Amino acid sequence: xxxxxxxxxxxxxxxxxxxxxxxxxxxxxxxxxxxxxxxxxxxxxxxxxxxxxxxxxxxxxxxxxxxxxxxxxxxxxxxxxxxxxxxxxxxxxxxxxxxxxxxxxxxxxxxxxxxxxxxxxxxxxxxxxxxxxxxxxxxxxxxxxxxxxxxxxxxxxxxxxxxxxxxxxxxxxxxxxxxxxxxxxxxxxxxxxxxxxxxxxxxxxxxxxxxxxxxxxxxxxxxxxxxxxxxxxxxxxxxxxxxxxxxxxxxxxxxxxxxxxxxxxxxxxxxxxxxxxxxxxxxxxxxxxxxxxxxxxxxxxxxxxxxxxxxxxxxxxxxxxxxxxxxxxxxxxxxxxxxxxxxxxxxxxxxxxxxxxxxxxxxxxxxxxxxxxxxxxxxxxxxxxxxxxxxxxxxxxxxxxxxxxxxxxxxxxxxxxxxxxxxxxxxx
Amino acid sequence: xxxxxxxxxxxxxxxxxxxxxxxxxxxxxxxxxxxxxxxxxxxxxxxxxxxxxxxxxxxxxxxxxxxxxxxxxxxxxxxxxxxxxxxxxxxxxxxxxxxxxxxxxxxxxxxxxxxxxxxxxxxxxxxxxxxxxxxxxxxxxxxxxxxxxxxxxxxxxxxxxxxxxxxxxxxx
Numbered sequence: 001x002x003x004x005x006x007x008x009x010x011x012x013x014x015x016x017x018x019x020x021x022x023x024x025x026x027x028x029x030x031x032x033x034x035x036x037x038x039x040x041x042x043x044x045x046x047x048x049x050x051x052x053x054x055x056x057x058x059x060x061x062x063x064x065x066x067x068x069x070x071x072x073x074x075x076x077x078x079x080x081x082x083x084x085x086x087x088x089x090x091x092x093x094x095x096x097x098x099x100x101x102x103x104x105x106x107x108x109x110x111x112x113x114x115x116x117x118x119x120x121x122x123x124x125x126x127x128x129x130x131x132x133x134x135x136x137x138x139x140x141x142x143x144x145x146x147x148x149x150x151x152x153x154x155x156x157x158x159x160x161x162x163x164x165x166x167x168x169x170x171x172x173x174x175x176x177x178x179x180x181x182x183x184x185x186x187x188x189x190x191x192x193x194x195x196x197x198x199x200x201x202x203x204x205x206x207x208x209x210x211x212x213x214x215x216x217x218x219x220x221x222x223x224x225x226x227x228x229x230x231x232x233x234x235x236x237x238x239x240x241x242x243x244x245x246x247x248x249x250x251x252x253x254x255x256x257x258x259x260x261x262x263x264x265x266x267x268x269x270x271x272x273x274x275x276x277x278x279x280x281x282x283x284x285x286x287x288x289x290x291x292x293x294x295x296x297x298x299x300x301x302x303x304x305x306x307x308x309x310x311x312x313x314x315x316x317x318x319x320x321x322x323x324x325x326x327x328x329x330x331x332x333x334x335x336x337x338x339x340x341x342x343x344x345x346x347x348x349x350x351x352x353x354x355x356x357x358x359x360x361x362x363x364x365x366x367x368x369x370x371x372x373x374x375x376x377x378x379x380x381x382x383x384x385x386x387x388x389x390x391x392x393x394x395x396x397x398x399x400x401x402x403x404x405x406x407x408x409x410x411x412x413x414x415x416x417x418x419x420x421x422x423x424x425x426x427x428x
Numbered sequence: 429x430x431x432x433x434x435x436x437x438x439x440x441x442x443x444x445x446x447x448x449x450x451x452x453x454x455x456x457x458x459x460x461x462x463x464x465x466x467x468x469x470x471x472x473x474x475x476x477x478x479x480x481x482x483x484x485x486x487x488x489x490x491x492x493x494x495x496x497x498x499x500x501x502x503x504x505x506x507x508x509x510x511x512x513x514x515x516x517x518x519x520x521x522x523x524x525x526x527x528x529x530x531x532x533x534x535x536x537x538x539x540x541x542x543x544x545x546x547x548x549x550x551x552x553x554x555x556x557x558x559x560x561x562x563x564x565x566x567x568x569x570x571x572x573x574x575x576x577x578x579x580x581x582x583x584x585x586x587x588x589x590x591x592x593x594x595x596x597x598x599x600x
Contacts, residue, residue: 176480177470196470198478200578202542219465219478221531222573223546233475235466244550244574247543260543267547288547304544311544335541348541373585375541391538391585420542 032406033065034155037094037119039077040070043102044110046137051102051112051144057187058148058162061409062384063402064155068094082127083117090119096128098151108136112143116154129154141189158341161380162186165424166387167204167213168398172416181215183230186380186423188411194230203420205248210427214238214248214257225259238272247291251298258282258292258301269303269316282316283323293336302326302336302345313347313359329365330357335375339383339403346377346386346403356388356401368405378423379403389419488600492517496598498556499591502537505551507559515556518598519563526566532556533597534574535581537590542576549574556596
């Protein structure tokens with residue numbers, strides 16, 4: 001368990017700086033999920049972060065949990081990380097308690113151990129989950145996220161996504177190379193710069209193996225799509241046709257990269273087949289077709305098209321080769337992204353400005369935000385959360401909303417204007 | 429220690445010197461890193477790309493310097509009458525100077541999505557290019573690029589800023 005991810009995490013963290021550029025500011029209702037009590041872990045003094053606060057924050061952001069404020073909880077954790085007074089905790093109304101310890105076992109080696117104890121009904125007093133694993137100080141954040149993943153999985157039977165990464169573009173005004181492509185933990189920690197350019201970078205997207213990103217770069221004064229290894233920094237120029245080379249999207253099965261090209265007269269959808277090293281044209285319509293995005297099974301391509309007038313979402317079925325319209329409500333619908341595990345889409349819909357919304361299989365639209373300059377949504381690999389770009393307090397920055405709309409937060413940054421977020425895959 | 433290992437790995441592959449690499453029109457390079465503008469690694473391991481010496485300003489004839497921007501209505505690529513004169517001046521210059529090459533940049537305001545705005549920006553640039561070609565300019569003197577909403581002229585999140593960002597810029 002912990003040993004395996006510990007090794008993987010060592011490779012990803014060695015050049016990272018440990019500071020949070022993205023601070024969370026909560027803006028939306030947080031009182032509707034499972035009430036849980038996350039108790040402060042008994043931690044060795046050498047551990048310089050608060051595991052329980054990372055766990056609380058993770059679970060809260062998913063929209064599915066409402067961790068009770070720690071100050072309101074009776075402090076009843078025993079030396080082995082278990083609960084001493086179930087009745088006192090049960091009285092808070094929480095469904096379960098999460099408690100644990102972080103103790104030193106050797107030089108820079110720690111045991112991270114936690115229990116989930118039921119507080120209600122037939123589970124009252126029962127230990128529902130008990131895990132332990134090893135971590136060093138530098139991987140302690142990942143160990144905390146691992147606790148969150150376990151708790152999330154216990155309740156939802158779905159994989160957690162708290163150990164995933166995001167990629168995004170930062171614009172640092174005044175720098176020689178102001179356009180910067182970064183990766184970080186999904187909560188903004190451990191930011192690692194990948195590319196710094198004199199010209200714009202757009203639309204980073206992850207390969208399903210989590211080791212490469214594709215993106216659009218204007219470094220040659222015209223747009224080209226590159227594919228780059230985020231660890232070695234080696235890269236390949238994939239597409240630099242005349243006209244647009246835009247909007248890359250990597251298929252979940254890893255075999256194809258969809259994109260928008262206008263070399264044949266107007267923006268159309270194409271894909272590059274990595275197994276045959278060839279470009280294949282998907283649409284040939286006279287209007288704008290762009291923003292391709294793959295279904296979970298890689299057999300459908302959703303995209304934005306103006307073939308019916310104003311921009312709406314359409315889909316191309318690889319089996320039937322047919323194109324069908326998907327969205328009918330709202331003045332415009334753009335930037336569709338599938339929500340894994342569902343038949344729903346996240347879109348940017350134009351209703352009093354441009355907002356993140358969810359389109360369900362029956363066509364109904366549900367607004368998830370109240371802002372008006374939203375763009376670039378990207379969905380967590382377990383479908384629980386959406387990260388997107390918006391304007392908050394006059395600055396361009398990222399924000400999170402749970403895909404059920406229950407939890408919202410802005411992630412303002414002090415390091416520049418941030419845009420184009422892309423949620424990385426679950427590679428644990 | 430690990431940083432050194434990383435630089436050794438990179439040195440072997442990414443030392444293409446920066447140039448204004450002009451990729452030929454129908455290039456679809458899938459193989460090499462040559463022809464991109466990578467110039468090496470920054471201290472923090474990031475790949476540096478692009479030419480910091482390239483001027484971002486206006487490179488064309490002085491007499492057209494203050495008349496090189498065409499503005500557009502929201503979501504439109506139609507050229508409004510008041511801007512035809514600007515385009516005609518540049519068209520005339522190009523016809524008089526057959527070796528001159530113009531780059532028409534298409535831009536949009538920030539509303540909508542970045543990728544959609546790249547397509548809309550291209551529409552605007554093409555609109556201007558088509559008009560010039562109809563005026564008799566040789567198509568070999570015309571090229572277009574779209575920056576969508578990526579390079580606003582004016583920061584701000586209101587119609588005043590947006591109206592100044594919906595534009596085509598004529599540069600050389």
